[in-house]
């Protein structure tokens with residue numbers, strides 16, 4: 001299994017279905033883990049200067065990556081910003097930097113550890129920065145699900161496709177079973193490739209099936225909107241119910257088996273919010289991320305990965321009005337970067353990604369100052385066997401044609 005440093009093991013403990021925030025609650029996972037050592041007080045007026053000084057002292061030995069959903073105070077110190085896949089590739093392209101400080105969430109740091117060289121150490125400033133979507137697919141649950149598919153007599157027809165937003169253990173499962181990782185940009189290419197491994201997806205008699213992990217919405221939007229399958233071709237596998245809550249016939253007739261997972265941020269944008277934006281903002285264009293629910297994506301004017309949302313807005317004429325359905329930190333920065341456009345957040349009832357927001361300036365300063373003192377804290381290390389199989393699934397993704405940026 002994948003591990004982080006300084007985490008005691010807890011054999012036999014059932015995985016938590018949802019992320020629990022808080023301190024000292026679940027020491028066998030990254031959930032709610034307290035950082036060792038003294039964190040600077042958030043009220044310390046010298047934090048910005050301390051971060052600058054620590055980065056200057058480390059020079060080219062440190063490379064700070066900032067995901068698009070990070071706070072402004074963290075992005076300020078990022079050497080590069082981007083989506084998780086771009087950031088992992090950036091880290092791999094900086095072999096001269098022994099320390100990679102990943103300002104993002106746990107699965108992203110794992111991917112960076114898999115893709116970087118042996119001598120590079122990947123640091124997550126707060127180990128509690130997990131991802132609730134990734135946590136919705138535990139490896140024990142997915143192994144059990146595969147057994148259920150075998151019992152239904154379909155496992156040999158199934159190719160797993162795993163979204164980048166998953167643990168290294170799930171990516172390794174995908175590699176072991178001949179599947180591929182995908183991003184929100186290339187999910188359609190990945191799904192088509194997966195069907196092609198079993199004779200193609202054309203026609204009602206097609207034999208192949210895809211097990212899509214862990215985001216049911218991205219899987220459904222891809223299968224139905226992009227590949228032209230019907231909603232009834234898709235079934236949802238609920239890991240908390242025996243057999244996934246599906247009958248043998250349902251599994252046998254399905255073309256796409258969607259894992260019952262979702263993003264706690266994007267899954268909350270609603271059809272009512274799209275209607276309210278259209279009613280309240282003259283000429284508005286609604287643009288959303290494909291992790292949003294199917295009816296929301298259907299009602300939007302445009303859908304795309306974080307990078308595509310940024311590029312679309314950057315290319316729009318002055319005066320364009322947008323209602324944007326993605327993480328709030330990014331939407332706020334888009335509004336500040338493109339003041340000649342009218343950019344609104346799509347849904348008033350959605351807030352920041354709480355786990356992304358775990359990385360703040362005190363944690364960043366603590367990580368950097370620890371490195372200056374010769375201490376590597378919060379290193380993310382993936383088990384070598386898990387890394388090998390996850391790397392095979394990631395390499396398969398890299399071999400797919402087209403774009404690979406995500407999130």
Ligand code: SF4
Nearest residue numbers: 131132263264265353
């Ligand atoms: S925005 Fe959603 S998918 Fe991204 S880290 Fe937060 S919970 Fe996970």
